[in-house]
Amino acid sequence: MKKLLLLFTFIFATVVTYSQDDDTTVQGVVVNASGGVPMESVNIVNLNQVKGTATNSRGKFELSAKVNDTLHFSYLGFKSIRVRVTNDWIKYGESTIELTELALALEEVVVNEFKLTGYLEVDIKQVPINNNYRYSISGLPSTGYEAGKSSNAITKVLGAVFNPADFLHSMFGKQPNEMRKLKKMKQDDEIRNILANRFDREMLTALLQVERVDLDEIVRQCNYSKGFIKTANDLQILDAISECYEEYKVLSRSRRSGRL
Structure with missing residues (x-):
């Protein structure tokens, strides 16, 4: 006893x-x-x-x-x-x-000059147009993938959906903990609030243990435009990577079940 x-x-x-x-x-x-x-x-x-x-x-x-x-x-x-x-x-x-405070340095700003004529029909043609589009794919719960306007845009989008496995797996396949971190980051309200106000990717690279150039490449491989990558805040980048990975898993399961 x-x-x-x-x-x-x-x-x-x-x-x-x-x-x-x-x-x-x-x-x-x-x-x-x-x-x-x-x-x-x-x-x-x-x-x-x-x-x-x-x-x-x-x-x-x-x-x-x-x-x-x-x-x-x-x-x-x-x-x-x-x-x-x-x-x-x-x-x-x-x-x-x-x-410790950093020394601040001003970056060079390039101002593009537009020669206006005073005629709306003429001047409006000088305004640059952002040719970025989102393509939705039937059966997926999101708004789809973003791509630049081109003759083979749809092909590139479909290729990015079926091929991110190679790139995402090479980045995270050997580090499954990093993919689990994506889910944790999306669930923590404090982290989401922090990322929503950041544009430097520093917090994302620290959490995911990847370089800045690799982070941008991941988003690019998921067929998001240069405009999106340049202007998106860190939370939008996080959601883009997570969405791409989740959609790949859905399609990957569908392909495997089709072979059975």
Whole structure:
């Protein structure tokens, strides 16, 4: 009887310990390295658990994290940093994180000159037209794929739908955790809010562990136009990749079932 009681106590203690580990959080305050002033609305994402938050008006934050998780801190105009969660941080409480301001550089702006004649019929022809279209495919639940106007646009769209397997699998097939992260990113409201206000792809590359050029190539292979890639915010890019992958899986299952 005593042995059973000891065994039960050991199992209960183990379960409680694991439960506590799963519920651990880290707290901290983010400040400007140059003056120590607390920074509000700094974006913080746990790259391992795919959970996000932002600092409050006093620069403070609290985020779910475990030992060895990596937190990504970013703020417009400041150098982003990654911080590893340690036992001491969880055990002893709040930590101070410093962000360093970046030097701002203005990019050259090219202004295209339009020679207006004063006649609407003539002048309107000088306005550039965005020839991007979305093609829907019967049986798919989305609005379809986007492509530039050309004689073989439909062929390219269908090719992109049936072929992204090669590219997406080469990018994520060996890293299935990254594809699971896509779903987690779409489910976390805080991360979606962060991505909706970003256009630099930095958070996406950090979460998906890919280079910026590879990220753009993924979207391009899914037949989204250069205009979309250039102007879309990070959330739209995330949704584009996720939509492309999910649609590929639907078509892939249909093709396999057709062979049976």
